[in-house]
Amino acid sequence: MKLQPLADRVVLEPLDAEQKTAGGIYIPDTAKEKPQQGKVLAVGKGKTLDNGQVAGLEVKVGDTVLYGKYSGTEIKDKDGSSIFIIREDEILAIVK
Amino acid sequence: MKLQPLADRVVLEPLDAEQKTAGGIYIPDTAKEKPQQGKVLAVGKGKTLDNGQVAGLEVKVGDTVLYGKYSGTEIKDKDGSSIFIIREDEILAIVK
Amino acid sequence: MKLQPLADRVVLEPLDAEQKTAGGIYIPDTAKEKPQQGKVLAVGKGKTLDNGQVAGLEVKVGDTVLYGKYSGTEIKDKDGSSIFIIREDEILAIVK
Amino acid sequence: MKLQPLADRVVLEPLDAEQKTAGGIYIPDTAKEKPQQGKVLAVGKGKTLDNGQVAGLEVKVGDTVLYGKYSGTEIKDKDGSSIFIIREDEILAIVK
Amino acid sequence: MKLQPLADRVVLEPLDAEQKTAGGIYIPDTAKEKPQQGKVLAVGKGKTLDNGQVAGLEVKVGDTVLYGKYSGTEIKDKDGSSIFIIREDEILAIVK
Amino acid sequence: MKLQPLADRVVLEPLDAEQKTAGGIYIPDTAKEKPQQGKVLAVGKGKTLDNGQVAGLEVKVGDTVLYGKYSGTEIKDKDGSSIFIIREDEILAIVK
Amino acid sequence: MKLQPLADRVVLEPLDAEQKTAGGIYIPDTAKEKPQQGKVLAVGKGKTLDNGQVAGLEVKVGDTVLYGKYSGTEIKDKDGSSIFIIREDEILAIVK
Numbered sequence: 272m273k274l275q276p277l278a279d280r281v282v283l284e285p286l287d288a289e290q291k292t293a294g295g296i297y298i299p300d301t302a303k304e305k306p307q308q309g310k311v312l313a314v315g316k317g318k319t320l321d322n323g324q325v326a327g328l329e330v331k332v333g334d335t336v337l338y339g340k341y342s343g344t345e346i347k348d349k350d351g352s353s354i355f356i357i358r359e360d361e362i363l364a365i366v367k
Numbered sequence: 368m369k370l371q372p373l374a375d376r377v378v379l380e381p382l383d384a385e386q387k388t389a390g391g392i393y394i395p396d397t398a399k400e401k402p403q404q405g406k407v408l409a410v411g412k413g414k415t416l417d418n419g420q421v422a423g424l425e426v427k428v429g430d431t432v433l434y435g436k437y438s439g440t441e442i443k444d445k446d447g448s449s450i451f452i453i454r455e456d457e458i459l460a461i462v463k
Numbered sequence: 464m465k466l467q468p469l470a471d472r473v474v475l476e477p478l479d480a481e482q483k484t485a486g487g488i489y490i491p492d493t494a495k496e497k498p499q500q501g502k503v504l505a506v507g508k509g510k511t512l513d514n515g516q517v518a519g520l521e522v523k524v525g526d527t528v529l530y531g532k533y534s535g536t537e538i539k540d541k542d543g544s545s546i547f548i549i550r551e552d553e554i555l556a557i558v559k
Numbered sequence: 560m561k562l563q564p565l566a567d568r569v570v571l572e573p574l575d576a577e578q579k580t581a582g583g584i585y586i587p588d589t590a591k592e593k594p595q596q597g598k599v600l601a602v603g604k605g606k607t608l609d610n611g612q613v614a615g616l617e618v619k620v621g622d623t624v625l626y627g628k629y630s631g632t633e634i635k636d637k638d639g640s641s642i643f644i645i646r647e648d649e650i651l652a653i654v655k
Numbered sequence: 656m657k658l659q660p661l662a663d664r665v666v667l668e669p670l671d672a673e674q675k676t677a678g679g680i681y682i683p684d685t686a687k688e689k690p691q692q693g694k695v696l697a698v699g700k701g702k703t704l705d706n707g708q709v710a711g712l713e714v715k716v717g718d719t720v721l722y723g724k725y726s727g728t729e730i731k732d733k734d735g736s737s738i739f740i741i742r743e744d745e746i747l748a749i750v751k
Numbered sequence: 752m753k754l755q756p757l758a759d760r761v762v763l764e765p766l767d768a769e770q771k772t773a774g775g776i777y778i779p780d781t782a783k784e785k786p787q788q789g790k791v792l793a794v795g796k797g798k799t800l801d802n803g804q805v806a807g808l809e810v811k812v813g814d815t816v817l818y819g820k821y822s823g824t825e826i827k828d829k830d831g832s833s834i835f836i837i838r839e840d841e842i843l844a845i846v847k
Numbered sequence: 848m849k850l851q852p853l854a855d856r857v858v859l860e861p862l863d864a865e866q867k868t869a870g871g872i873y874i875p876d877t878a879k880e881k882p883q884q885g886k887v888l889a890v891g892k893g894k895t896l897d898n899g900q901v902a903g904l905e906v907k908v909g910d911t912v913l914y915g916k917y918s919g920t921e922i923k924d925k926d927g928s929s930i931f932i933i934r935e936d937e938i939l940a941i942v943k
Contacts, residue, residue, distance in 0.1 A: 274433065274460040277425050282460065306920055306932075313460075316425065321513075321801075323420040324899040329853050329892065337850065337922070337932070344402055344459060346433070356402075356433070356459045363920060363932045364850040364858065364889075370529065370556040373521050378556065409556075412521065417609075417897075419516040440498055440555060442529070452498075452529070452555045466625065466652040469617050474652065505652075508617065513705075515612040536594055536651060538625070548594075548625070548651045562721065562748040565713050570748065601748075604713065609801075611708040632690055632747060634721070644690075644721070644747045658817065658844040661809050666844065697844075700809065705897075707804040728786055728843060730817070740786075740817070740843045754913065754940040757905050762940065793940075796905065803900040824882050824939060826913070836882075836913070836939045 272348070276356055279318040281330060283309035283338065283355045306363055307340045312354065328359050335366040368444070372452055375414040377426060379405035379434065379451045402459055403436045408450065424455050431462040464540070468548055471510040473522060475501035475530065475547045498555055499532045504546065520551050527558040560636070564644055567606040569618060571597035571626065571643045594651055595628045600642065616647050623654040656732070660740055663702040665714060667693035667722065667739045690747055691724045696738065712743050719750040752828070756836055759798040761810060763789035763818065763835045786843055787820045792834065808839050815846040848924070852932055855894040857906060859885035859914065859931045882939055883916045888930065904935050911942040 286308040311334045317327040343357030382404040407430045413423040439453030478500040503526045509519040535549030574596040599622045605615040631645030670692040695718045701711040727741030754762050766788040791814045797807040823837030862884040887910045893903040919933030
């Protein structure tokens with residue numbers, strides 16, 4: 272199954288703790304809004320602006336991104352793995 | 368009876384669990400906002416933007432889409448089957 | 464008495480249950496927001512957009528439409544029959 | 560005293576029950592938001608849009624209109640008669 | 656001290672009851688939002704619109720206006736007299 | 752330390768009571784929102800409008816202004832003196 | 848790990864008290880919203896306006912800025928040091 276997100280939405284695969292450690296980032300338990308790392312699997316065409324123009328997304332398929340842990344909608348595949356659909360505006364940064 | 372939804376609304380026929388399993392997707396009971404699969408039966412002309420332009424919809428008749436279970440308005444046909452009228456913005460993704 | 468609704472408002476005559484059965488649609492009692500069928504008696508000129516353009520309505524006089532039961536303002540004629548004045552955005556779909 | 564309402568405001572003289580009966584309209588006591596009939600005494604120049612254009616009003620001096628009973632601001636003349644200043648957007652329809 | 660109000664603000668000197676009676680207007684004690692008469696002492700340049708244009712005010716210095724009694728900010732001069740700074744949108748009408 | 756406020760923000764030095772008396776203005780204790788006088792120390796470049804244009808501020812460095820006492824953010828210098836950073840929209844008027 | 852913030856976001860390294868003292872600024876404990884100093888490590892491309900234009904940020908990498916202490920999202924590096932991702936609109940001023 273492949274998902275084509277609508278408008279300014281993005282499909283993400285969350286990266287687990289080990290991958291996060293490899294990336295050198297650590298999220299404290301005390302953080303108000305815990306950001307999480309994920310890999311971009313698919314991106315929407317972008318948001319339609321008031322002038323009819325569609326503003327493409329900044330993130331691209333394959334990017335590793337930081338996003339709020341409780342943003343978006345979780346979907347589980349048959350094997351139990353999770354993916355998330357979130358709006359690009361809920362993504363904080365691209366991890367380079 | 369045929370329905371022509373207004374503006375950026377979409378008429379959906381929800382797909383039952385079996386079809387969902389066939390599509391390979393599984394929605395966990397613990398999900399905050401349970402997304403559901405549906406088939407697009409009719410689409411509106413689109414939303415009128417501030418410049419008077421009408422922004423057509425991304426989804427087309429026949430698309431299978433993921434949408435929030437509690438979005439939209441349910442309508443029952445005489446045979447008891449349900450259809451939903453929802454705004455396109457409440458559709459998360461097209462299932463390919 | 465004839466009413467010319469302002470802006471994006473529409474004057475509707477609600478269709479009773481019998482007519483609804485004839486149209487083949489059935490609204491379950493359990494629906495969160497019960498949609499109702501009505502006949503369009505008059506339409507406004509449309510909403511003035513930010514660029515000064517007036518966006519005409521999609522519905523026309525004579526259309527049968529689905530709308531939320533509790534939307535709009537009820538007005539009773541001397542014979543006790545009701546009409547409703549609602550904004551077009553509260554109309555879900557045109558019944559064809 | 561003459562009032563020149565600002566922007567998209569309208570000065571109305573409410574029509575009493577007798578006049579309403581004459582006009583053939585009857586407002587049920589059970590209506591959520593009781594509409595009321597009034598006569599337009601003065602209209603503002605219109606609302607300034609985002610592009611600087613002023614959108615003139617649809618209602619004209621002399622029109623009989625339906626408006627929400629609890630909208631606007633009441634002002635009493637020395638003889639005890641009331642007039643109302645309301646925004647045009649709170650007027651539902653012109654009675655023809 | 657002279658005040659130059661910013662943007663779409665207006666400086667008003669409230670007119671006392673006697674003057675109001677002279678003008679022929681009477682505000683009932685039961686009014687939800689009691690309008691009050693005042694004299695315009697100074698006006699701002701106007702609100703900056705989304706297109707960068709500045710929309711000048713409708714009211715001019717010297718106008719007598721009706722405004723909501725509890726709108727704006729009261730400032731007292733050394734002699735104890737009050738003036739008010741309010742946004743033009745809170746002014747209901749010009750009294751002619 | 753010098754502060755360059757961002758966008759439509761302004762850096763103010765509050766003027767104390769004595770200076771206020773000199774200026775002839777008196778703020779009653781009973782005022783809902785107590786306005787206060789201050790001197791403009793620095794101004795931002797202005798707010799970016801929807802069309803990309805930057806709308807410069809009306810207030811200039813050196814202006815004495817009236818602003819709401821509880822607006823903005825207080826910053827204390829080493830010597831204990833306070834300055835405030837507030838948005839221009841919270842400034843009521845320029846005192847001339 | 849390097850972070851490229853999205854849209855109008857900024858990555859900041861908070862400056863500790865000693866550095867703040869050096870800079871001559873002191874934030875009182877009684878301040879409602881305690882501003883804090885930080886150094887800009889990375890800036891987003893800017894916010895997409897309604898006309899499709901991207902409005903670049905005012906702050907640049909290397910700037911010392913004042914921001915609200917509780918704004919943004921904290922991220923901890925492996926060595927325990929914190930960085931913050933915040934929107935430029937939450938930055939009050941550049942410290943020169």
